[in-house]
Every structure is written in structure tokens, then in C-alpha cells.
Amino acid sequence: MPAEVDGDPAPTTGRHPLDSLWRLRHYLRPYAHEFAWLFLAGLAAMAAGIAVPLVAQRVVDGPVARQDPAGLFRLAGLALLFGLAEAVLIFIRRWVQSSSSVGIETAIRADIYAHLQQLPASFHDRWQSGQLLSRITTDLSAIRRFLSFGLLFFVLNLVTYAVVVALLIRLHPVLGLVVAVSAIPLFLLARRFARAYHAASRRMQDQQGDLATLVEETAQGLRTAKAYGRGPELAARFAVSARALHDTAVGKGRLLADTSARLDLVPNLTLGVVLIAGAGAAAAGTLTIGELVAFVSLQLLLIWPVQGLGWIIAGGQEAATAADRIWEVLDTPPAILDAPDAADPPRSQILGRLRFEGVSFKYPGAREPVLRGVDLTIEPGETVALVGATGSGKSSLLSLVPRLHDVTGGRVTIDGYDVRGLRLATLRRLVGVAFEEPTLFSMSVWENVTLGRPDAGDEEVRAALTLAQATFAYDLPWGLATRVGEQGLSLSGGQRQRLALARTVLSRPALLLLDDPLSALDVHTEALVETALRRALPDTTTLVVVHRPATIALADRVALLEAGRITALGRHSDLLATVPAYRALLSAEPGPPADDPTPNGLVRS
Ligand SMILES: Nc1ncnc2c1ncn2[C@@H]1O[C@H](COP(=O)(O)OP(=O)(O)OP(=O)(O)O)[C@@H](O)[C@H]1O
Numbered sequence: 001m002p003a004e005v006d007g008d009p010a011p012t013t014g015r016h017p018l019d020s021l022w023r024l025r026h027y028l029r030p031y032a033h034e035f036a037w038l039f040l041a042g043l044a045a046m047a048a049g050i051a052v053p054l055v056a057q058r059v060v061d062g063p064v065a066r067q068d069p070a071g072l073f074r075l076a077g078l079a080l081l082f083g084l085a086e087a088v089l090i091f092i093r094r095w096v097q098s099s100s101s102v103g104i105e106t107a108i109r110a111d112i113y114a115h116l117q118q119l120p121a122s123f124h125d126r127w128q129s130g131q132l133l134s135r136i137t138t139d140l141s142a143i144r145r146f147l148s149f150g151l152l153f154f155v156l157n158l159v160t161y162a163v164v165v166a167l168l169i170r171l172h173p174v175l176g177l178v179v180a181v182s183a184i185p186l187f188l189l190a191r192r193f194a195r196a197y198h199a200a201s202r203r204m205q206d207q208q209g210d211l212a213t214l215v216e217e218t219a220q221g222l223r224t225a226k227a228y229g230r231g232p233e234l235a236a237r238f239a240v241s242a243r244a245l246h247d248t249a250v251g252k253g254r255l256l257a258d259t260s261a262r263l264d265l266v267p268n269l270t271l272g273v274v275l276i277a278g279a280g281a282a283a284a285g286t287l288t289i290g291e292l293v294a295f296v297s298l299q300l301l302l303i304w305p306v307q308g309l310g311w312i313i314a315g316g317q318e319a320a321t322a323a324d325r326i327w328e329v330l331d332t333p334p335a336i337l338d339a340p341d342a343a344d345p346p347r348s349q350i351l352g353r354l355r356f357e358g359v360s361f362k363y364p365g366a367r368e369p370v371l372r373g374v375d376l377t378i379e380p381g382e383t384v385a386l387v388g389a390t391g392s393g394k395s396s397l398l399s400l401v402p403r404l405h406d407v408t409g410g411r412v413t414i415d416g417y418d419v420r421g422l423r424l425a426t427l428r429r430l431v432g433v434a435f436e437e438p439t440l441f442s443m444s445v446w447e448n449v450t451l452g453r454p455d456a457g458d459e460e461v462r463a464a465l466t467l468a469q470a471t472f473a474y475d476l477p478w479g480l481a482t483r484v485g486e487q488g489l490s491l492s493g494g495q496r497q498r499l500a501l502a503r504t505v506l507s508r509p510a511l512l513l514l515d516d517p518l519s520a521l522d523v524h525t526e527a528l529v530e531t532a533l534r535r536a537l538p539d540t541t542t543l544v545v546v547h548r549p550a551t552i553a554l555a556d557r558v559a560l561l562e563a564g565r566i567t568a569l570g571r572h573s574d575l576l577a578t579v580p581a582y583r584a585l586l587s588a589e590p591g592p593p594a595d596d597p598t599p600n601g602l603v604r605s
Helices: 019-027 029-066 069-118 121-126 129-171 173-181 183-220 222-227 231-284 289-300 303-330 394-399 424-430 445-449 458-467 471-475 493-506 523-536 572-578 580-586
Strands: 354-361 371-378 383-388 409-414 431-434 511-515 541-545 557-562 565-570
Touching: 019 029, 019 069, 019 129, 019 303, 029 069, 029 129, 029 289, 069 129, 069 303, 129 173, 129 183, 129 289, 129 303, 173 183, 173 231, 183 222, 183 231, 183 303, 222 231, 231 289, 231 303, 354 394, 371 394, 371 409, 371 541, 371 565, 383 394, 383 580, 394 511, 394 541, 424 431, 431 493, 445 458, 445 493, 458 471, 458 493, 458 523, 471 493, 493 511, 493 523, 523 541, 557 572, 557 580, 565 572, 565 580, 572 580
Parallel strands: 383 541, 383 557, 431 511, 511 541
Antiparallel strands: 354 371, 354 409, 557 565
């Protein structure tokens, strides 16, 4: 797959609005039994409900007309029995209903979450987290609500309508046909409403996602906002977004109210016509009083299905647009996957020779490549410092090794294996990465540090913490059991970086990629960590992005990255002596123009 479409949201096609919902049908399969019972119980309850007016007809035309108390009691008992059966069946239906729809919601949520984990970093770069959050919460709730109530009542109400109309036609064909014809305006109204509501639902769900993103950004950036006194601006942005959501919600509510009123009018008008014409027919003797009672009672059974139609269509459209939004995520192909014949070499066979061979890389959608033909070989156990101006592509280069992104040209190899030909799980065990901005999850220090090595023992964890100069963790209120990360104990930037580094080294990778992971430490502590790293991991190949000359000097070699290319490679002291651009970068000296990388006789790429 070309990198340009790597992680792009799936394009929306001109499909029918309900297609997305229909595509979720395989989630119903495990609950097919429960749904079958659900519909059976629903249909049986409906039949019991319809039977009551028919019994009433027998009562009026039979025992009441003949003044037969015994027959009256018999038929009244029968009506009572139908009523009881209806109540029991409704109870069974509700009982079954709750578990299956929640089960389906949970299964879809699990799939979305698993898929999000597989999607490449470029997908997450471009999707707002609030949009993902709203899909996995509110959109799924809309689908659950529709599966619990809407779908069932849609089917039951349709069947009720058809059965009742058939019975009405049997009772009195002309009046029955009047009721049947009333379905035409109902259909037209419902179709118009469905279209308008579909658009409003989608707008509202997108706006909910925007609002969730805003709230998340505000929570994360609260300190910055306060420091710059930007609270009022953020509040104003929030108010605009909240107002838009409010307006859409009100519009949707009014659309539903307006349509419900029109829908309501149809059965009530029909009832009026039937009452007048029915009374005439009864007077003319073409309809018995009992039949008229049954006709009107049956027709009253149609009031709720018609009244509920607006709600059901609204719920169906909300579920359909929610399903659309969910498929936009699920249809995005996970571009970075295991190759079919992916290699899985044992760790003991990997020495750790890292090579970038003519590596080029362009972010999806970007006009210019960030890296253009990078050639660099790092020998097993060697430490190379990667140096370059801000934005020169250092982090991008590192991200290609564990395949957070894939190269768009050339290749990256580890001991001759193209990283794209290694199993992802193997690759990520071989490569340990520590970033400048460390992520600590809302878990204990122990869980955070052992994330890549859940089997690590006390001694190994202690050694990793010592190496990363992170033994402060033992002095936290609950020692390593102290919860950190979001909603956990607040740690300083340097403390977080050292815990993240301990996590990286604990996994004993063959290759260590350190993306300025000690920037928050003082120079002295940084040097302590770097020296300890080299002593404790002598066989580990290390590529480290650093800025301070004292730390750079600890590396075996230094690579200078300029405008997407390695323009100089050699020992720190040699580069200082011979490469003006390098000297300029590490001091306050102005360097040569950016388009004139002059590496002065050192290894050039
Ligand atoms: N996810 C991304 N999507 C698109 N462009 C990106 C992305 N990340 C970085 N870039 C662009 O790629 C270029 C190189 O960024 P990169 O982060 O690799 O530089 P860097 O050398 O590590 O910078 P620094 O020293 O400031 O961390 C920059 O111009 C940046 O705008």
C-alpha cells in the first residue's frame, strides 16, 4: 500500500444509510438464539394483545347480547388469561433483551480498540482523540439502544400493523382498506423524516467528537492555558462548540417533535373516519356492535406503533450514522503489518548491526520528504549520537526502526534482516525505544516499568532502576506500588523520563533508540545515566538523539543530520575540529547556509 494512504480514514461512499448498520450483522450471530427468543416472545405478546379485542367482540355479540352470565365469565377469564400471558411475555422479552445488546456493544468496542492498536502512528497523528473517544462511547451506545429497542419494535410494529390491518379487512373490507391506505402518508412522512434526521445525527455525532477533543485538550493543556492566561479564550472556543452541538440537538428534537405530531394525526384522523362510517354500517346492519367494538379496539392497537415510528426511525438513523463513523475506523487498513513470510530469529542470534540503506521517508500527505537517502551503519555494541537542528528529522529516522512508520524508500536492516520482513512482535522485542516525552500509564511504578517484561523479577527491576538513576521510586509513598501516570502521583519531568528509561532497558533490547530521553535531567545526572548505560549494556547497539556536547562526547561516533541527510559522521572531537556546521550547531556560532552542507573530508553520505 502506498504511504500516501497509510492510515487514511476510509473514504465514505454513496451507500445506502442503513448499509453500515447491516454490515454489523455478524455481531448478532452469537446472540441469534437470544434474538430468536426475543422476537418469538415479542410476537407472542403481540398476538395475545390482538386476541383481547377479538374476545371482546365475542363477549358483546355472544353472552352480552344473549344475556348469558356463564358465557360472559368464560370469555372474561379468557381475556384475563391473554392479558396475563402478554405481561409475562413482555417480561421475558425485556429480560433477554438487556444481555444481548450489551454483549454486542462490548464485542464491537473490543474490536475497535484492538484495531486502533494496529493502526499506524500516522493514523493517530491525524485523528482527533475526541473523535475516537466519541466513537467508542456515544456511538456504540446509540447502536446498543437501537438493537435493544428500535430494531425489535420496528419489526414487531410492522408485523402488528400488517396483522391488524388484515384482521380489519376481514371484519369490514371497506373500512379495513381505509385503514390500510392510511399507511401511504405514514410511509411518505417517515421517508422524508429519515433523510433529514440522518444528516442531523451525523452532524451531532461529529460535533460531540469535536467537543470531546476540546475538553481533552483543555484538561491536558490546563497548565499552559493558565500560565498564558488563555482560560477565557478556551472557554469561548468551548462555548462556540457547545452552542453548535446545542443547536443541532434542538434542531433534531424539533424535527422529531414535528414529524411525531404529523404521524400522530394520521391514525387519529383514520379513527374518526372509521367511527363515523362504522356507526353508519352498524346502523345499516352490515356490522354488528361487537364487530364495531372489535374494529375500534383493534384500530387503537395501531396508535402506539404509529406514535413510536418517529422514535424508532430516529434511533435507527442515529445507529446508522454511528455505524458509519465506526466503519470509518474499522475500514482503515492497518498499513503496518507482519509480512506473510515474516522472519522470527531468536534473540540469541541477533548481534544488533543496524543499517539505514538509502532511507527516504515522507509523512503521508506531506509535500516534501523528511529524509532523503540516509546511509548509516551502526556496529553491534556501538553507540552513535544523532545530532541535527530541530526539525531535521532525527525522531523520524528513529521511528523507522521499530516501524512506527515505514520507509518510503530504501530500507532499514538489523543484522541484514529488513525490519519489514521481521515479525512485528519480534522486532519490537529487539528494539527498545525511549522518547523525550515519556508516557506513563495510570498504573503502579512496577507495572509501568515492567510493561515490556511482565516476568521481570525484583532484582532485575532494581538493576534497571539503578541504571536509569531512578531509585527514587523506592522512596515514593507506596514504593513501587505507587500509582503514577494520569490520576496518579505527580512526578517531575526528569523522574518520568528516568522511569521510562528503566522500562526500556529492562526489556534487554538488542538495539536501544533513545530520542533525547534525558533532556529533563541535569547535566551531571544525564552523564551518570549515559555512563551506566554503556557499562551495563556493552553489547547493546545504541542510537541516541542528544543535544549536550558533554553527553555527545560519550558516544563512539556522531552522525550529523542536515536537511534529511547524514552530512558528517565521525568522532565528536574530529567533527568539532573539521565540520563548521557541526561546530555551529553545538555552540552559539552561526553556521554555514543550510543548503551548503560541507562535511570537510569526513565520511559523507
Ligand atoms: N507525524 C508527523 N506528520 C507530519 N509531519 C511530521 C510529523 N512528525 C514530524 N513531522 C515533520 O517532520 C520534520 C522532522 O521532524 P522530527 O520530529 O523528525 O525532527 P527532529 O529532528 O526530531 O526535531 P526535534 O529536535 O525538534 O525533536 C518536521 O518538519 C516536522 O514538522
